[in-house]
Amino acid sequence: MNATPLVQGLSIALLLLLWVLVAAQLADPLILPAPGDLIAPFWGELVSGDLLFHLGQTLIRVVWAFGLAMALGLAIGFAMGRSPSLNRWLDPWLVVFLNLPALVLIVLCYLWIGLNETAAIAAVTLNKVPNVVTVIREGARALSPDFDAVARVYRLGWWARLRHIHLPQLAPFIAAASRNGLAVIWKIVLVVELLGRSNGVGFQIHLYFQLFNVGLILVYALSFIAVMLLVEWAVIQPWERAAGRWRQA
Amino acid sequence: MIHVDVRQKRFGDRAVLADIAFALERGETLAIVGPSGIGKSTLLRIVAGLDVAFEGTVSGAHRIGFVFQEPTLLPWRPLLANLMIAHPKAGDGAAREMLAAVGLAGREAELPRQLSLGQQRRLSLARALLGAPELLILDEPFASLDRETHGEMLRLTERLIAEHRPATLLVTHDPGEASRLAGRVGTLAGSPARLEGMT
Secondary structure: OOOHHHHHHHHHHHHHHHHHHHHHHHOOOOOOOOHHHHHHHHHHHHHHOHHHHHHHHHHHHHHHHHHHHHHHHHHHHHHHHHOHHHHHHHHHHHHHHHHOOHHHHHHHHHHHHOOOHHHHHHHHHHHHHHHHHHHHHHHHHOOOHHHHHHHHHOOOOHHHHHHHHHHHHHHHHHHHHHHHHHHHHHHHHHHHHHHHOOOOHHHHHHHHHHOOOHHHHHHHHHHHHHHHHHHHHHHHHHHHHHHOHHHHO | OEEEEEEEEEEOOEEEEEEEEEEEOOOOEEEEEOOOOOOHHHHHHHHOOOOOOOEEEEEOOOOEEEEOOOOOOOOOOOHHHHHHHHOOOOOHHHHHHHHHHOOOOOOOOOOHHHOOHHHHHHHHHHHHHHOOOOEEEEEOOOOOOOHHHHHHHHHHHHHHHHHHOOEEEEEEOOHHHHHHHOOEEEEEEOOOEEEEOOO
16 A cells, blocks of 8 residues: 555644644644634635635646746757857856846846836746756757667658657656746746746735735735645656656566 | 678777778678677667768668667557557567567566566567568667577577568677578678678
8 A cells, every 4th residue: 555645644733733732832823823714714705706816826826927937948958968168158148148047037027028018928938948948958968869869760750759768758847947937837837926926826925915914915925835735646657657757567 | 783892990099990891782691700800889889870980881771670789669659559669560460460470478568677588579579571662671689688589589580581671781699590590691800890700
């Protein structure tokens, strides 16, 4: 019997228990409400439609930024991993972008592009691309030259090489970049929304911060964490299992 | 007719191959023997077009089948797909027939890691022959096999070469394998290695 789900369930239960204990110790719902105190505000936001609307807005931004960052990061990281000369040229840029604070990129995008959706998604994408590039570059460097030789002898076209030779070898690196990317991107999206959008979970958190409503801040934050966990369990993990099935055969 | 003329191949300052010239006709097998590290695999990579940094020319081989020293099968694709990916125009039926010809009928959906080393070598041979190659290159195809599997693989290779009649270039360190499979045998020797004693 697989004990992992049981352990994970117990771990979450322990975290909740800790929360209950700390809330009880503080005894001030304005500072830290107990988990049970969030049910009513959660239900209120759900029924009014606000929660789903703002979750949806944030999710759309996450999906766009994630898709763009993965596509760009895959292409650039793959090219850098395969071409030492291109890597020599682009590596200093990568170091610069990796060390550029997220906040600076966000502010610059809003200043240069305007307070709009394009700037918001561009800011998140640009923040994430260097991390994806770094991971995929390592994967591209580790590609087996033996399989490249097979592809050359049998004159596989670029699409066949990508699909049958390169992507299966890159799968663990893509999975790592995806998992890490999703976790980072949604946090940056919240900052982007807080600074320059009029909807989304980040905007709502900013709003309730000004109203000093810790309960609703937690409702929105926890709701979005739940959505991201759902994406992880329903999309990323099954894809990862499918991509790595040949290893278990 | 396949013409190979390798005047020189260097790795940095060191010349590893020099003055190697031969021609191969369809149905003809040439075996090249020599000790490990002499440059046999380098020569095969040049002939296959995998190494183009050499002085000389290789001409006449447009369709090549290569049985690498390691089977180099795609571990993430089933056996049938391993053949079809290399030769998408060959067709499903031809690929299944080729699998049957190497004794792997009924195992189309299995993955390479479910096969023994001998079976993986047979699949590699099937992949090399499915594209009706003008030139078949065999790089130590019987190395690391136990005696029984070695014998089976040798007989299978002999039979399939006779059936398909490609020009065949075999490198091996075993003179027995060479004389059994090949009509002509040459030896790589010296530094830089030259082709000597061609029979």
